[in-house]
């Protein structure tokens with residue numbers, strides 16, 4: 229592309245409404261134009277960057293077997309009413325743009341596509357033979373953000389890659405989730421970004437229900453807490469730690485109370501919608517430990533889709549209140565969304581029901597919470613599980629009825645983490661803090677949408693089961709701007725080569741010099757033919773202006789047909805290092821290739 233023919237307008241001064249470097253630079257260098265609040269035009273240079281990022285994303289997705297498609301942006305309200313999200317998404321604080329068509333039908337502009345994909349799955353997936361299945365798209369999303377800002381970082385219209393996977397079971401879901409973790413890692417590495425994958429779900433501490441990919445930059449809206457050994461990193465919203473004074477309380481011996489009485493069992497019956505005999509089958513074991521401030525309720529319930537975690541939480545709160553406790557933790561409550569039975573084998577570290585843990589960790593920061601860790605996975609056969617289980621420091625986990633395991637537990641105080649705290653996985657490690665930009669988010673959804681919308685499949689035994697789902701998002705436009713936020717200097721953008729709009733720019737210092745022009749045009753043609761995407765600055769401008777612009781737009785290599793041509797050479801300047809070399813004209817293409 230010749231600059232003389234491009235819509236190429238750069239600004240000398242920082243635009244007034246831009247707060248962070250990447251936003252200022254993209255505006256100044258003519259990559260984007262603001263059209264309205266959180267609404268931007270991607271000009272030709274930006275579009276090339278976005279296509280490069282999209283291509284990297286696409287290649288990594290395709291390599292995992294995911295299939296690209298394109299879903300509608302106009303979404304019927306009915307779908308969102310089925311999933312139960314219409315009201316929350318369209319009310320005052322909601323982020324969904326909604327509209328009414330000429331037939332008075334309500335529609336929304338897609339902020340995300342769970343509803344659309346689930347309705348497709350409901351209609352098209354019949355059998356376990358069709359699974360697993362993973363569809364993704366790269367498309368514009370609409371979100372009426374409360375505070376659109378920082379250019380493409382938080383737009384109201386932005387480009388996202390979103391993928392949705394469907395599975396027969398948790399194992400298959402976890403496999404795809406792991407593949408996505410790797411694919412996202414590859415995408416960000418290939419895009420030349422420094423990033424961290426962080427835990428984003430306190431529901432399963434130590435587990436991997438949800439991971440955010442954070443590009444590290446001062447301007448990031450998120451805070452990440454991490455350990456130097458790299459073994460722990462979490463969004464501060466979710467991070468937990470050992471309190472500074474944890475030493476003393478680490479192995480507290482808890483005083484055991486009796487198993488809550490019949491009254492509680494009856495309440496649990498109502499809750500589980502079953503008879504007391506069934507409760508005995510369902511509720512394998514309950515006991516309460518009390519350290520005077522916090523009560524720990526240990527409950528094992530066999531997987532039962534009718535368990536309502538919120539109700540259960542209320543119930544457990546009442547039980548705890550009976551003991552005069554402020555807070556509780558429940559263990560091994562089956563996850564309603566995934567309907568997973570937490571068995572001895574599936575409990576890697578201990579488990580706190582998401583709702584309860586969330587409440588707990590968000591709650592009073594002064595109250596230390598407890599984290600129960602299963603010390604090892606040794607299983608001990610129990611003759612009389614109730615008696616055995618009532619030993620302090622042990623907890624019974626039910627696998628199948630009639631087959632229980634006794635697992636030793638260690639009770640460790642944890643709390644909502646802050647900078648300087650000690651890590652739960654290793655008290656020797658302190659937590660450091662960094663700012664991050666969330667560019668990707670992968671999530672195990674379980675059966676949340678398939679259940680609400682009735683998306684089922686038939687398993688090998690001929691039974692109808694709800695589909696398990698995962699969802700995976702990358703902010704393509706946010707990622708592109710994050711690259712600038714991580715890589716710039718006082719003169720402009722320094723694009724990582726992989727996502728730069730062009731690899732090289734041939735600058736003609738003086739377009740009235742026929743020899744300069746001739747050599748430049750020759751190199752320009754040769755480089756493009758060799759696959760080195762090259763711009764030609766053939767504008768009638770002063771050399772200084774051209775050099776400034778080349779620096780500003782951040783093209784990795786600048787080739788100048790200046791004085792050196794007298795010796796059959798051109799000057800090649802690397803944008804990132806400013807290293808300048810004189811290279812024989814005939815060797816330029818092979819050097820840059």
Ligand code: ATP
Pocket residue numbers: 340371373380381382383384386387388666667668669701702703704705706707
């Ligand atoms: P945030 O916490 O920044 O609001 P989110 O958690 O709401 O993001 P997700 O629903 O997880 O976002 O969407 C997947 C990805 O889409 C995000 O990781 C982010 O990269 C991108 N994204 C989300 N909202 C925006 C936005 N308003 N502008 C640009 N990109 C966005």
Ligand code: MG
Pocket residue numbers: none
């Ligand atoms: Mg958001």
Ligand code: MG
Pocket residue numbers: 666
């Ligand atoms: Mg977020």
Ligand code: MG
Pocket residue numbers: 666668669
């Ligand atoms: Mg997110």
